[in-house]
Amino acid sequence: MSTPTDHILAQALDLLRQGRFAHARALLEPCADTPRAEILLAHAHAGCNRVQEAARLLCRQAHAHPAARHPARDMLDLLLAHDRVDEAEAVLRAVRQRAGRDIRTHDMLGELLLQRGRSAEAQAVLAEGLALSPAQLTTGNLMAVCLMEQGAFADGRDLLGYILEHHPDSAMTHANLAHLLAAWNRHDAALEAHARALALRPEDPRLRMNHALTLLRTGQMERGWAEYEWRHRLPGRLRLPPAQLLPVLEPDADLRGRTILVTREGGLGDMLMMLRFLPVLAGMGARVFVQAPATLHGLIRRMGCVRRVFDERRAPPDHDWHCPFLSLPRALHRTPGHAGADVPYLRADPQLVRQWAPFLPTGTGLRVGLVWGGASRPDVPAAHAMDRRRSVPLRALAPLAGLAGVSLVSLQMGAYTRQMMDMPAGMRLYDPMESVRDMDDTAALIAGLDVVVSVDTAMAHLAGAMGCPVILLDRFDNCWRWLSGRTDSPWYPTLRIVRQITPGQWEDVVSRLYSMLGRRDLPPSRMPALLRT
Incomplete structure (x- = not known):
């Protein structure tokens, strides 16, 4: 058996990163049992679904280095990058079975189950970990997140309070407490917890960002936007020179002759919401260039205030200043x-409205666009967890099938369309979305509707920006964009919010929606009459 060279180990790691687990295993198996080679071989075994072999090697190395990062963490990173979630879970269970008193094994499995939306299983695993060490920092914080996911806010708060009695200088725990309290709508207490976290780590941009979101959620816009600028200090977040970042503009600022490049940031909903500020820049004399996803280009060009729009595949043109979309409110x-510009600041293409009209129901009944699910992102755990909370199962909307004089039109895209394979009894959904190419086509469909009913997705922003009546079905721990304790929106005057009273429970929301549609109790439309079909 030969001693592995650095070249062989580097080659094996490269194969693992490519997902070529069998090739890496073949390269490593003839090598001597050095710690580095053994860990890489364990990863290769895991990717080949050789569960027990992987667990044996991982546990041996973890036992030899109890204070180090558990090697199964790197195994997780490698497998999840190739969507090998089942293999990763199987190895973690085997590792935990072999070394159940190593609390790190409970943390890893509990966190993976939590990311997969299996919070009850995660809670059981983490409870076993806390039984070994009741005040363990990582385990306690994961358990608090698990409790929050299930709507058990008081239990999560009490647990974090107990952890802080033993770890009063844990900025992470203070920050998690702030996040939990904000989601629970205890905003004053949340801001106090943010302050304690920031006193411990004042230069941490992630803590600053979370603080900013709570400020924005409570309507403290000026402070919130200023604090949100800390995101630029995160690695890779600001891709253009900081010296050219658009400063805060004075009331009498004259931008004539200046070129401002507005750069892509956030999701489609973020950018649709922030497009309202482009006419302001142009009105101050600026030449406005916009970097945005191709799906938005038609809508942006039709605004009439943008000189050039392009996507990230092209190099940015020369400019005086650049500004990420979500820095526009502060600037x-x-x-x-x-x-920003008044609603509507986005308009459908009249020609496309005519082209899409045959795809919509005819008659005098109420035409209701329906979006019940967000964009599932299993590769981003926090976003995936949020998507589970914001999305409504289509079966929960079954009462809408009984509404007289109402035609339902699906505006749903992505993985949630599969729920139409098991449609609620009596429900009929017109579904034109298979032929939709971009947001311009979607805007043309919306122009032919009377109201859009949507969970918190980009579709609500598009319809709101067009001045279409919108009923937003909102989760209990709502996004900062929709503020707290309100049923209206300062961003979109034609939008009304119907929010969960109890975390995770949609029955009351659907009941109120049913009543609103049945009584035709809708926000007034601002869509141009010429576009209504």
Whole structure:
């Protein structure tokens, strides 16, 4: 058996990163049992679904280095990058079975189950870990997140309080407590917890970002947007020179002759919401260039205030300043146009409206666009967890099938369309979305509807920006964009919010929606009459 060279180990790691687990295993098996080679071989075994072999090697190395990062963490990173979730879970269970008193094994399995939406299983695993060490920092924080996912806010708060009695200087725990309290709508207490976290780690941009979101959620916009600028300090977040970042503009700022590049940031909903500020920049004399996903290009060009729109595949053109979409409110907050252009600031293409009209129901009944699910992102655990909370199972909307004089039109995209294979009894959904190419086509469909009913997705932002009546079905721990304790929106005057009273429970939301549609109790439309079909 030969001693592995650095070249062989580097080659094996490269194969693992490519997902070529069998090739890596063949390369490593003839090598001597050095710690590095053994760990890489364990990863290769895991990718080949050789569960017990992987667990044996991982446990041996973890036992030899009890204070180090558990080697199964790297195994997780490698397998999840190739969507090998089942293999990763099987290895973690085998590792935990072999070394159940190593609390790190409970943390890893509990965290993976939590990311997969199996919070009850995660809670059981983490409870076993806490039985070994009741005040363990990582395990306690994961358990608190698990409890919050299930709506058990008081239990999560009490657990974090207990952890802080033993770890009062844990900024992470103070920050998690702040997040839990904000989701529970205890905003004053949340801001106090944020302050304690920031006193311990004032230069941490992630803590600053979370603080900013709580400020924005409570309507403290000026402070919130200023604090949100800390995100630029995260690695890779700001891709253009900081010296050219658009500063806060004075009320009398003259931008004539200046070129401002607005750069892509956030999801489609973020950018659709922030497009309202482009006419303000143009009105101050700026030449406005916009970097955005191709699906938005038609809508942006039709705004009439943008000189050029392009996607990330092209190099940015010369410019005086650049500004990420979500920095526009801060840059403009002192100017007369701080609120952005009035709704509607986006309009459908009249020709596309005519082309899409045959795909919509005819007659005099109420035409209701329906979006019940968000964009599932299993590769981003936090976003995936949020998506589970914001999305409504289509079967929960079954009462809408009984509404007289109402035609339901699906505007749903992505994985949630599969729920139409098991449609609620009596429900009929017109579904034109298979032929939709971009947001311009979607806008043309919306122009032919009377109201859009949507969970918190980009579709609600598009319809709101067009001035279409929108009923937003919102989760209990709502996004900062929709503020707290409100049923209206300062962003979209034609949007009304119907929010969960109890975390995870949609029955009351659907009941109120049913009543609103049945009584035709809708926000007034601002869509141009010429576009209504």
